[in-house]
Amino acid sequence: MFSSRPKPETMTAPAAGASAPSLAPAAPPQEVRLSLYRRMLEMRGFEKRAYDLFLQGLVKGTSHLGLGQEAVAAAFGEAMRPDDYTFATYRGHNHTLARGVPMVPVMAELMGRETGLMAGKGGSMHLTSVEHGMMGSYAIIGAHLTIANGAAWSAKVRGTDQVAVCFFGDGTTNIGAFHEALNLAAVWKLPVVFVCENNLWMEYTPIGSVTAVRQPAAGRAGAYNLPPVLVDGNDADAMYAIATSSIARARAGEGPALIEALTYRHGGHSRADPAKYRPEDEVRQWLERDPLPRYRFRLAADGVAAEALDRIEAEAQATVDEATAQAQASAEPPVGLVEKDVFADGGATWRR
Numbered sequence: 001m002f003s004s005r006p007k008p009e010t011m012t013a014p015a016a017g018a019s020a021p022s023l024a025p026a027a028p029p030q031e032v033r034l035s036l037y038r039r040m041l042e043m044r045g046f047e048k049r050a051y052d053l054f055l056q057g058l059v060k061g062t063s064h065l066g067l068g069q070e071a072v073a074a075a076f077g078e079a080m081r082p083d084d085y086t087f088a089t090y091r092g093h094n095h096t097l098a099r100g101v102p103m104v105p106v107m108a109e110l111m112g113r114e115t116g117l118m119a120g121k122g123g124s125m126h127l128t129s130v131e132h133g134m135m136g137s138y139a140i141i142g143a144h145l146t147i148a149n150g151a152a153w154s155a156k157v158r159g160t161d162q163v164a165v166c167f168f169g170d171g172t173t174n175i176g177a178f179h180e181a182l183n184l185a186a187v188w189k190l191p192v193v194f195v196c197e198n199n200l201w202m203e204y205t206p207i208g209s210v211t212a213v214r215q216p217a218a219g220r221a222g223a224y225n226l227p228p229v230l231v232d233g234n235d236a237d238a239m240y241a242i243a244t245s246s247i248a249r250a251r252a253g254e255g256p257a258l259i260e261a262l263t264y265r266h267g268g269h270s271r272a273d274p275a276k277y278r279p280e281d282e283v284r285q286w287l288e289r290d291p292l293p294r295y296r297f298r299l300a301a302d303g304v305a306a307e308a309l310d311r312i313e314a315e316a317q318a319t320v321d322e323a324t325a326q327a328q329a330s331a332e333p334p335v336g337l338v339e340k341d342v343f344a345d346g347g348a349t350w351r352r
């Protein structure tokens with residue numbers, strides 16, 4: 001068994017040259033913090049429910065849960081403008097909900113229902129809602145980084161000030177598209193923020209065992225003339241601070257950012273994976289750093305009343321229950337839907 005690195009302790013001892021804004025993040029305003037807490041709770045509740053529904057045979061196909069990684073998506077969702085663009089991976093439930101896509105069609109999509117976000121034809125790995133700026137969940141590792149560049153370039157050409165935010169895992173930093181995308185984004189000063197969610201494992205392989213640098217994203221930022229940024233991805237305040245500053249820079253025309261957020265998935269890579277390959281001690285240490293109880297503790301310490309936090313928790317749970325009931329009550333797609341939305345030629349006028 002390989003031992004994975006970096007170990008959780010590195011969260012307080014970033015690699016040489018990496019900045020660690022997480023060490024002293026300025027606290028966001030109170031309403032932002034309460035919203036962050038609510039968002040994380042809804043994501044957690046949604047994914048736990050999705051897993052239960054899978055065990056009951058009601059969620060079809062595979063899915064990849066981001067349990068434990070909620071702070072990253074929640075913070076960016078809070079910091080982004082409604083017309084900004086999100087590009088996510090197959091582990092994209094949280095990033096979709098973070099953009100304000102209602103939970104009912106997302107849940108219905110996982111259950112393969114007609115009212116699902118993709119009319120039940122995409123499932124967990126293909127969540128997309130252009131009207132919410134959710135530009136897709138991509139299953140091909142690294143492919144969406146170049147697509148995010150395209151969206152950012154389009155925004156730049158059109159002069160719209162929109163920013164593209166692209167999320168991916170640590171393993172993605174070892175694929176060619178990562179390097180192509182980072183290089184072009186830097187050369188063209190594109191308004192794109194690349195967010196590596198370093199959960200230490202690429203499927204069943206520890207990232208440290210196959211990577212030449214200690215920090216897979218931050219350790220390579222210099223190659224693209226970008227500052228190395230290493231942040232505690234389980235700290236919603238720290239994530240919000242880096243999300244707002246990197247988005248503001250990109251929006252102001254100062255070019256891309258590459259952020260490495262240290263985090264951990266609580267479960268297996270996908271739902272067929274019991275994740276027995278991970279050292280028990282590592283799992284235990286990271287569960288102790290669970291972003292949700294940690295945030296509740298901090299909010300309470302900063303004076304938010306227990307009743308207010310209890311109420312947010314109850315409301316988040318009610319949202320999940322309601323979404324489950326509505327999704328379950330909706331019909332399966334009619335067979336005729338198979339041939340709908342399969343192909344769009346877009347016409348040929350753009351060639352002229």
Ligand SMILES: Cc1ncc(C[n+]2csc(CCOP(=O)(O)OP(=O)(O)O)c2C)c(N)n1
Pocket residue numbers: 089091139140141142168169170171172173199201202203269
């Ligand atoms: C081009 C390509 N190669 C291989 C795969 C198979 N694959 C799916 S997930 C995965 C691991 C990705 O790890 P990471 O980027 O760290 O993301 P995480 O799953 O941890 O979020 C691999 C190799 C794929 N989907 N695409």
